[in-house]
Amino acid sequence: MESDNKRVAKNTLVLYFRMLFMMLIGLYTSRINLQSLGVEDYGIYNVVGGVVVMFSIINGSISASISRFLTFELGKNNIEKLKKIFSTSVTIQIGLSLAIILLAETIGLWFLNYKMVIPESRIYAANWVYQFSILTFVLNLISTPYNACIVAHEKMSAFAWITIYDAIAKLLIAWLTFISPMDKLIFFSGFIVFVAFTQRMIYTSYCVKKFEECRYHFFIDKNLFKEMFGFAGWNFIGASSAILRDTGGNIVINLFCGPAVNAARGIANQVNNAVLGFANSFMTAINPQITKSYASGDYTKTMHIIYKGARFSFYLLLLLGLPVIIESDNIIHLWLGQVPKHTTLFVQLIIFYAMSESISNPLVTLMLATGKIRNYQIVVGGLQMLNLPISYICLRNGFIPETVIIVAIILSQICFIARIYMLKSIVKTKDYLKHVYINILLTLIIASIIPIVIKLSFNNYTLLNFILNILLTLITSSISILFIGCNKQERNFIYSYISNIKNKLSKI
Numbered sequence: 001m002e003s004d005n006k007r008v009a010k011n012t013l014v015l016y017f018r019m020l021f022m023m024l025i026g027l028y029t030s031r032i033n034l035q036s037l038g039v040e041d042y043g044i045y046n047v048v049g050g051v052v053v054m055f056s057i058i059n060g061s062i063s064a065s066i067s068r069f070l071t072f073e074l075g076k077n078n079i080e081k082l083k084k085i086f087s088t089s090v091t092i093q094i095g096l097s098l099a100i101i102l103l104a105e106t107i108g109l110w111f112l113n114y115k116m117v118i119p120e121s122r123i124y125a126a127n128w129v130y131q132f133s134i135l136t137f138v139l140n141l142i143s144t145p146y147n148a149c150i151v152a153h154e155k156m157s158a159f160a161w162i163t164i165y166d167a168i169a170k171l172l173i174a175w176l177t178f179i180s181p182m183d184k185l186i187f188f189s190g191f192i193v194f195v196a197f198t199q200r201m202i203y204t205s206y207c208v209k210k211f212e213e214c215r216y217h218f219f220i221d222k223n224l225f226k227e228m229f230g231f232a233g234w235n236f237i238g239a240s241s242a243i244l245r246d247t248g249g250n251i252v253i254n255l256f257c258g259p260a261v262n263a264a265r266g267i268a269n270q271v272n273n274a275v276l277g278f279a280n281s282f283m284t285a286i287n288p289q290i291t292k293s294y295a296s297g298d299y300t301k302t303m304h305i306i307y308k309g310a311r312f313s314f315y316l317l318l319l320l321g322l323p324v325i326i327e328s329d330n331i332i333h334l335w336l337g338q339v340p341k342h343t344t345l346f347v348q349l350i351i352f353y354a355m356s357e358s359i360s361n362p363l364v365t366l367m368l369a370t371g372k373i374r375n376y377q378i379v380v381g382g383l384q385m386l387n388l389p390i391s392y393i394c395l396r397n398g399f400i401p402e403t404v405i406i407v408a409i410i411l412s413q414i415c416f417i418a419r420i421y422m423l424k425s426i427v428k429t430k431d432y433l434k435h436v437y438i439n440i441l442l443t444l445i446i447a448s449i450i451p452i453v454i455k456l457s458f459n460n461y462t463l464l465n466f467i468l469n470i471l472l473t474l475i476t477s478s479i480s481i482l483f484i485g486c487n488k489q490e491r492n493f494i495y496s497y498i499s500n501i502k503n504k505l506s507k508i
Contacts, residue, residue, distance in 0.1 A: 032175065032178055041122065043258075043266065044118060066085070066228070068291065069089075069227075070152045074152050084221045087217055088220050088224050093141055100134075104130075116255075128189060129189045132186075132192065135193045147203060154285070158206055166199055242384065244388045249388065257395070260341070268350045287365045303427070306363070314355060318477055325347075327469060346405065352405075353405055363419045366426065380419060446476075447476050
């Protein structure tokens with residue numbers, strides 16, 4: 001357990017610094033993109049790319065299946081079956097790519113040109129964006145088994161370096177777009193394809209060199225194919241519900257509110273991805289531990305990891321998200337200068353949604369590890385699918401665009417209750433509520449009180465007040481997490497880990 005804790009801590013730290021670097025680059029890149037493309041084109045890029053992402057409904061379920069089967073067999077140390085799973089997975093992804101291209105070039109193309117709200121003068125550019133988005137999506141699709149192998153083997157430093165390359169390349173593209181003499185939207189979209197291609201080559205080269213199972217040859221094991229698609233078939237409900245919630249919500253906003261509001265949500269997603277990336281880094285490091293411990297039959301260890309995973313992924317979001325929620329108006333203005341309408345409330349709500357989902361993420365990993373997902377996906381996936389029709393009805397009846405996120409938050413909490421109930425044979429409901437839900441709720445309330453009071457107290461808000469409140473929010477969050485969110489053993493581990501880092505730095 002101590003060895004696993006150290007490995008998780010090391011991998012989390014690597015991914016944490018990776019996300020800090022990517023956050024700074026990503027937020028600055030968004031500012032440049034907004035300035036060079038303009039609000040309208042920025043919104044078009046987000047919503048047109050989203051049409052292509054809709055077709056990932058086909059892929060989402062099988063991608064989860066690939067990750068689960070690779071990690072599960074690593075837990076059993078079954079190399080021969082790993083080789084079969086990998087080759088079968090790549091073959092499946094190639095087949096899915098062909099199917100998605102067919103759908104995208106027929107149904108998707110029709111929807112883009114005849115149903116979406118895009119100014120007539122930008123239809124030509126939107127079609128170029130669409131074609132480039134298809135190519136980017138297919139390249140990322142084929143990379144899925146390679147990405148899954150890196151995470152399953154817990155080689156997070158490699159994962160970090162490859163994604164840092166992606167962030168730097170996109171920053172360079174943003175600068176080139178800013179000075180480009182040609183249509184900036186087409187130029188930007190075309191170079192994103194180039195980045196996806198080079199990233200695909202890097203993933204492939206690394207995995208072939210480092211992992212024995214990553215030598216692809218055309219192969220399909222019929223029994224394995226049936227087993228993976230049986231798992232993916234039920235997981236299709238959950239995967240499709242997530243796509244319909246996020247991308248479908250963006251398209252509904254476009255239909256009723258236009259591309260300018262899509263730009264506001266796109267900016268909010270950039271902020272959310274920056275903050276959520278830190279929590280996801282922790283879950284990326286801890287998910288293989290959940291699956292491997294379950295595969296080895298050590299259920300006590302599994303539950304220990306799940307409790308810790310749910311709480312600490314929330315704490316990471318709280319630490320970074322709470323200052324953004326409280327000071328979102330000032331942060332966005334300083335960041336962008338030009339702020340599309342609705343952006344601030346979108347940012348605040350979408351971070352609340354990320355916090356709501358964080359406490360359920362380890363439960364999702366556990367359910368996927370068991371392989372018994374039929375009833376789970378019918379109930380939870382069915383609830384999540386309500387996001388799209390409810391959002392459509394609300395916006396059609398004149399509700400504000402942010403209603404899409406409010407609906408998602410409410411349904412997220414209902415899904416949390418459903419997950420606990422569906423996993424009651426494995427997870428003790430009272431223990432989870434006590435050790436996770438009530439714990440993080442108290443931590444959130446105590447961390448928020450003082451910063452909110454101070455924010456509301458200042459009538460003439462200055463830059464100094466803004467900086468002081470950000471620092472105060474970080475301090476109150478840290479204290480609340482350390483002394484309310486953590487138990488004595490966890491505090492001692494944190495103290496010990498910080499002490500080790502200080503000792504290593506002092507020797508440099």
